[in-house]
Amino acid sequence: MTKPLLCPTCKSNRMRFTVIEQVPRYIRLDPQTGEVVQQLQSDELDVFHQPYKGESYMIQCGVCGTTESEERFVKMAQLMQSQRPI
């Protein structure tokens, strides 16, 4: 996180953010009861079970609560930077 961030929703917050870690847990359920019967590591998944490929963390704006990928915040900061009159 070394680039400036700007919230794409409230467009005012550049300072207060919350990092939401996304940790995938792979589980097998009993199809009848829904009970968890097994927890798996990502390298134990069979060919029918896709590993999680999403963001490893999300960013939440500490002011308005918008939660997006970090890229959205970075893009907004860059957009506002490029629109600034020289």
Ligand SMILES: [Zn+2]
């Ligand atoms: Zn915001």
